[in-house]
Amino acid sequence: MSKRILIVDDDKGVAFFLREHLLEAQAGYQVETADSSEEALEIMARRPFDLVITDLRMPGMDGLELMEEIRQISPRTRLILMTAYGNERIERTAYQLGACQYITKPFRVQDLIERVDKALAEVQAPGRESLDMTDQRFDELGRYLADLRFEVGAQCILLADVAGQLLTYVGEAEGLDLPTLVSLMAGGFATAFEMAHYLGEKRATTLNYHEGRLYDVYSSNVDDNLFIVLIFDKRKQESRIGIVWLYTRRALQRLQELVGSLEPIEADQVLDADFGALLSNSLDQLLIPQETEEAEPSMTLEEATNLLLKDASPPQTDDEPTVETIDWRKAQEMGLIDLSRLGEG
Missing domain, CATH: 3.30.450.30 (Dynein light chain 2a, cytoplasmic)
Structure with missing residues (x-):
């Protein structure tokens, strides 16, 4: 299965130039371009790539930020960072983010092609060519x-x-x-x-x-x-x-x-x-609409007795408050509770 390459550079002329040379390399590469990191992520959300070649300085999300995003969504994609503003800190950061190659501008096209060939030679083909499709x-x-x-x-x-x-x-x-x-x-x-x-x-x-x-x-x-x-x-x-x-x-x-x-x-x-x-x-x-109501939760004998006694207590007046207490046996004799319905024992 031919390898997929995505070139990301806000200079469309540079991206087109690199794409044409990679297509002429006779390696059977499929090469696409994006002029921003945001566009690159949109493309990668639709199809996988074996290699991404990205410029460092771009409006919006820069190349290092793009590499970090790619590491999250496609950890097996190889990365090459190219820049005209390289230094040891940027190079170190690029490798920490998983870059397999780092190249500074200006460079010879053949140098880039060699790095691309090396990077893709290290790609392990997924089992049964996971998504070999158009x-x-x-x-x-x-x-x-x-x-x-x-x-x-x-x-x-x-x-x-x-x-x-x-x-x-x-x-x-x-x-x-x-x-x-x-x-x-x-x-x-x-x-x-x-x-x-x-x-x-x-x-x-x-x-x-x-x-x-x-x-x-x-x-x-x-x-x-x-x-x-x-x-x-x-x-x-x-x-x-x-x-x-x-x-x-x-x-x-x-x-x-x-x-x-x-x-x-x-x-x-x-x-x-x-x-x-x-x-x-x-x-x-x-x-399916539920036509029956949920059953009331069961109560203990003591809870039922207290509830019934509360309902059966005579109303109190402000002039003469009264409090009357009876046990559950007397309540049963008075017909206030029915043990057969409450399920004694």
């Missing part, structure tokens, strides 16, 4: 995830592989450490797949639900390599488990078609009988 199909995938997010009300939906690579996401990721989250969940899915193989199962479906104080997180594997994660910020909107799983179940087959799964999961394999019962009960509670 730009059109990748854009369609992004639109589908955006529609799913709207339907369930999620803060963020992401697609990742079991190698721990975040492939794409839609929604708001502010306050979320996506690389760490993806790595943790990837390990869980990889373990589940290995267990299924050990047990001799051809196909395993793993559904996870985390209910936290601030976030609800739902996840399911799409195939043996990819998984989807739906994140809900409970401070903004509560998730509804029945609705979420219903739409997720519907989405799995479409996602398999979009990513080109080799062995699509049949719909009947997605949920087992126990989970189906849970889904049914959840949907009943969410969608």
Whole structure:
């Protein structure tokens, strides 16, 4: 699969010049350009890149800030920083942010190409070429995830592989450490797949639900390599488990078609009988109007006696307040309480 490169420079002439030379390098690279960090992040939200080459000084978000953002959303993307204003501090910061190469302007184009070749030679290809698809199909995938997010009300939906690579996401990721989250969940899915193989199962479906104080997180594997994660910020909107799983179940087959799964999961394999019962009960509670009132909470014998005696006490007057106390046996003799209805013992 050809490697994807994104060049970020506010000087469109420089970006175009570098793009043309990389395309002529006969390495089969796919090269795109962006004239700002903000545009670069928008492009990366729609499709993954193996390498980003960014200038340092740009209006708005500079190159170092862009590198920091990329480390959060796509930790496996290689980074090259280029600048005409380099110094030891900037170079050190760039490497701390994960840059694999650092080059100062002016430079020979061949020097940049050599650095690009070296950086991409270090890229480990994800298992089964996770998303080997056309730009059109990748854009369609992004639109589908955006529609799913709207339907369930999620803060963020992401697609990742079991190698721990975040492939794409839609929604708001502010306050979320996506690389760490993806790595943790990837390990869980990889373990589940290995267990299924050990047990001799051809196909395993793993559904996870985390209910936290601030976030609800739902996840399911799409195939043996990819998984989807739906994140809900409970401070903004509560998730509804029945609705979420219903739409997720519907989405799995479409996602398999979009990513080109080799062995699509049949719909009947997605949920087992126990989970189906849970889904049914959840949907009943969410969608079916409740016609019966909730039963009153049960009272102890002492609580019932005190309540009845309070209601049965004669009204007091300001001129002559009276207080009368009787025990529960006398109250029973007076017909104030019925032990058969309260369930004595």
